[in-house]
Amino acid sequence: xxxxxLSSPKIPSVIQRYGLAILSVVIGLGIGLLLERSHFxxxxxxxxxxxIVVTVWYAGVGxxxxxxxxxxxxxxxxxxxxxxxxxxxxxxxxxxxxxxxFALLLTWFSAVRRRVERDLLQSRDELEQEVAMRTQxxxxxxLTHDTIFVRxxxxxxxxxNRGAQELYGWRAEEAIGKRSHDLLRTVFPAxxxxxxxxxxxNGRWEGELEKTKSDGTRVVVASRWSLQRNExxxxxxxxxxxxxxxxxxxxxxEVRQLNQELGKRTIxxxxxxxxxxxxxxxxxxxxxxxxxxxxxxxxxxxxxASSVVDDKGRRYMTTILESxxxxxxxxxxxxAFSRIGRAEARESIVNLEELINEVRSEVAQEAxxxxxxxxxxxxxxxxxxxxxxxxxxxxxxxNAIKFTRPRxxxxxxxxxxxxxxxxxxxxxxxxxxxxxxxxxxxxFGVFQxxxxxxxxxxxxIGLATVQRIIRRHGGEVWAEGFVDKGATFFFSVPSQRR
Amino acid sequence: xxxxxxxxxxxxxxxxxxxxxxxxxxxxLSNEVIVTHDxxxxxxYLYHRGKFQTRANGNPAVLLLDLKLPKVDGLEVLQQLKxxxxxxxxxxxxxxxxxxxxxxxxxxxxxxxxxxxxxxDFHEFVNAIKELGVFWAIINExxxxxxxxx
Numbered sequence: 001x002x003x004x005x006l007s008s009p010k011i012p013s014v015i016q017r018y019g020l021a022i023l024s025v026v027i028g029l030g031i032g033l034l035l036e037r038s039h040f041x042x043x044x045x046x047x048x049x050x051x052i053v054v055t056v057w058y059a060g061v062g063x064x065x066x067x068x069x070x071x072x073x074x075x076x077x078x079x080x081x082x083x084x085x086x087x088x089x090x091x092x093x094x095x096x097x098x099x100x101x102f103a104l105l106l107t108w109f110s111a112v113r114r115r116v117e118r119d120l121l122q123s124r125d126e127l128e129q130e131v132a133m134r135t136q137x138x139x140x141x142x143l144t145h146d147t148i149f150v151r152x153x154x155x156x157x158x159x160x161n162r163g164a165q166e167l168y169g170w171r172a173e174e175a176i177g178k179r180s181h182d183l184l185r186t187v188f189p190a191x192x193x194x195x196x197x198x199x200x201x202n203g204r205w206e207g208e209l210e211k212t213k214s215d216g217t218r219v220v221v222a223s224r225w226s227l228q229r230n231e232x233x234x235x236x237x238x239x240x241x242x243x244x245x246x247x248x249x250x251x252x253x254e255v256r257q258l259n260q261e262l263g264k265r266t267i268x269x270x271x272x273x274x275x276x277x278x279x280x281x282x283x284x285x286x287x288x289x290x291x292x293x294x295x296x297x298x299x300x301x302x303x304x305a306s307s308v309v310d311d312k313g314r315r316y317m318t319t320i321l322e323s324x325x326x327x328x329x330x331x332x333x334x335x336a337f338s339r340i341g342r343a344e345a346r347e348s349i350v351n352l353e354e355l356i357n358e359v360r361s362e363v364a365q366e367a368x369x370x371x372x373x374x375x376x377x378x379x380x381x382x383x384x385x386x387x388x389x390x391x392x393x394x395x396x397x398x399n400a401i402k403f404t405r406p407r408x409x410x411x412x413x414x415x416x417x418x419x420x421x422x423x424x425x426x427x428x429x430x431x432x433x434x435x436x437x438x439x440x441x442x443x444f445g446v447f448q449x450x451x452x453x454x455x456x457x458x459x460x461i462g463l464a465t466v467q468r469i470i471r472r473h474g475g476e477v478w479a480e481g482f483v484d485k486g487a488t489f490f491f492s493v494p495s496q497r498r
Numbered sequence: 499x500x501x502x503x504x505x506x507x508x509x510x511x512x513x514x515x516x517x518x519x520x521x522x523x524x525x526x527l528s529n530e531v532i533v534t535h536d537x538x539x540x541x542x543y544l545y546h547r548g549k550f551q552t553r554a555n556g557n558p559a560v561l562l563l564d565l566k567l568p569k570v571d572g573l574e575v576l577q578q579l580k581x582x583x584x585x586x587x588x589x590x591x592x593x594x595x596x597x598x599x600x601x602x603x604x605x606x607x608x609x610x611x612x613x614x615x616x617x618x619d620f621h622e623f624v625n626a627i628k629e630l631g632v633f634w635a636i637i638n639e640x641x642x643x644x645x646x647x648x
Contacts, residue, residue, distance in 0.1 A: 286566075288595040292616060292623060293513040299620040300520065325619065335597070 012059065021063035024051035025070040033078065044079050045099070052103050056110035064107040072100055147221070147242040150228075153235055155179045167221075167244055169214030180240070184211040200235065203227045208245070220249045273341075280338045287331050294324045333461040336391070337446070340468045345385040352379040352426070355386070356414055359393045367401045370410060377415030380424055382493055384473045392469040395462040396428045396489055402456055403432030403487065423475065423492040431486040435479075443479055466491070503559020503635040503644055505531045508540040508575065509593075510567050514616070518562075521627035527635055532558065537570025541578060544585055557588050559644045560634035565594040565601055573604055580609040587641035591630060 012020075028051035032044035048071035056064035076086055076096070088096060138159070141148050147167045150159035157180050160172040168175075168184060175183060181192075187210035188195060199205040205225040212218055221242035228237040298320050306314060356376060382389065397412070404410035410431065417425040435443070435450050442448045444467040447460040463477075470477045470491045481487035505527065509515050515533055522528040534540040542548040544557070561579070565572035572592065579585045591612040592605045602613050614630065617623045634640075 286595075288616070289511055289514065292595070292620070293511075293517070296517045296620040296623060297513070328619075332597075 017059035017063045018066055020059045021055045021067040022070065024054050025067050025074060027051065028071070029074045029078065036079075044075060048075060049103060049106060053106055053110055056107045057114060060114075061107060061111045064111070065104075068100060068103040068107065071103065072096060075099070147244075148239065149175070149180065150237050150239050151180045152237050155181055157183070158237065164242070167213070167219070167242065168211070186211050199225055199227055199238070203229075208249075209242075211242070218246075219244055220246045276338065276341075280335055288328070291324050291328050291331070295321055295328075298324070330459050330461075333459045333465075337461050337465050337468065340388060340391075340465060340472065343388075345388065345472060347383060348386060350382045350384055350386045350389055352382050355390055355393060356397075359390060359397055363394060363398045363401055366398050367410075370401075370405070372401065372404070373409065373411045375411065375413035375415070377413070379414070379416050379426070380495075382424065382426075383495075384493060388469045388472065392466045392491070395466050399462060399489075400428055400430040400432065400487075402458070403434075404430050405456075406433060407431055417490065419495060422495055424495045425490055425492045427488050427490045429486065429488040434481040434483050434485045434487045436483050437481065440479055440481070444477065503530070503638075503640045504556075505560055505562060505631065505635055506540065506543060506558035507531050507533050507562040508535075508537065508567060508572065509533065509562070509564045510535050511564075514564075517620075517623065518627050521624040522631045524624075525628060525631060527631045530635065536568040537572065537575040540575055541570065544579070544588075557585065557641075557644050559589070559638070559640035560630075561588055561590045562593045562630070563590055565592060565596055565605070573601075573608065576605065576608045576610060588644075589634060589638065589640070591634065593630070 025048065028044075028047040032047045035043050052064060052067045052071055055067040073086065076088055077084060080088070080092060141159075142162045144161070145163045145166060146161075147163040148159075148161040149157055149164045151157045157175050157178055160170070160175040164175065165171055170183065180186070189207055189209070195205055195207070204227065205223075207223055208220060209223045210218055210220050222245050223243075224241045226239045227235050228239060230236050298317050301309075302314070302317050302321075309317070353376070356379065360374070397414075400412045401410075404412065413427075413429040415427055415429075417427050419425070433451075439450055442450065444463045445460075446464040448464075449458060449460040451458075466489075467477050470493065473493045475491055475493040477489065477491040479487060479489045505522075507515070507518065509518065519528045519531060519533075522531060532543060534543055539548075540561070540563075543550045543553070546553060563572045563575060567575075570578075572594070576590055576592070579588060579590060586609075589611040590609075591614060592601075592610050593614050593616060594601065595616050596602075597615050605613050612630075614626055617626055
């Protein structure tokens, strides 16, 4: 910036200022005396005026007045008759009076002019400072990657930072002077008048806006508007900052859609569950009744008509009864199986050792007359639904008892295998008839049996029930075995409450 | 001879009716059984309505109630009965095929006196019916106002 700077005037000391008055008058006097010697006349008057003006200009009013006084005395002493005397004749008084008046007038003009100039300089400096500050602020705004722009009350962009350029693709030269809503094709969530009213009332507004980049892509931004007012409280500009939340909105939208989908699925599942429940309910009611009738009337037949029926007929009746009873067991097991899925799990800390002993005494009658060696390892507490876990263990232990039946020295072992990544693994091992590992995947299916009914009775629902219970606890169940070498059933449950 | 209470049976399935009556016959209880085939008929009996308009006064000593019934189901009959000042004293035994917990809970909440699941096994069924009949018609002192027969 070109400057003809007089710099902010350094204020000279009092001695310097008054010294200047004396010096300039002395110089003026010296020059006047020299010129008089050289026979120039009447130059002393302008010389003294010049000295006064210089003094006033550089040293101010006080020294100026001193210069006037000194000049008057010097003039009187050196240049008016009688020379070298301060005597002033009456006739010369007006002359002096005019001189002093004129000098004072000059002094006054110079002082005013000086003051005006000083004020001007000062306000110029202030302005320069302000400009520097503003420039610095503007370049600071440019440093940030946040999108910031300023628009006036008629929506014309007056400032556009680098963040704005980065987000919207318009350069400052392109953006400034345009109407921002047109340039960015802003879509407002509410009528613009309402937003403007809100802004004027609160001095600020926040909301989500949809805008368009220079390449035509839409962005969703979190927008904050701040109203700038001048000293008369009249709104003059709006500072708008934008944050690109397109990704976040997209994420939110996806989450919302997923939730909606999930909600729909849940409703569907609930409906299916209700249907299943109704189904199980009607099985419970309606399937049992005909069975009861089959059994009932066959027994009545056995009782009343056995004399007229031959052995074959009696065997048929026995078969009918057995089949009906077996069907009754199947229905009961199936209902129990379906109930696991429907019943609400009641979680608690289950003492597994206690539970195993309870289960053992419950299945004891199945082992009647046989001397089973039980090996019970230390067992941890589990977290789960006690009655469900009990049902699972009843199934597993009664299986162990059932399939060790051919053994002269049956052994059943229950223990806790090593904990695997936060899961407790429990195993039930027997030395029974075992199974072929190639059928291991069939073990847990409903109605899947690996033995003929004559060998081992059962409905084929027990292990399916076990699997369902363990899965409801967030665990898994699996088995290892060899034909005639026993079987081991494992189940895992999370060691912590879900 | 002891006093015999009258048994009101509500059962829509004729085969169940027959089996029940057969079971009660052995104790000569079957003559005192009134059979109604749905909830509405049972309520008609209790309120002397319809074809029971002219029946003698008095309440049954016990009501054997199936839950799954046409028109008015067992739980509705139970609710109606237990909310009526004159009928609420009649002992009610739910006799049903349902082992569902919600049926049981609903029945007890309505104030049922016993809940019996019909056993699939005939012997058990007969025994259950006999014991019920003997207990409610003979052993139990029926509330005042019940029909009794020497």
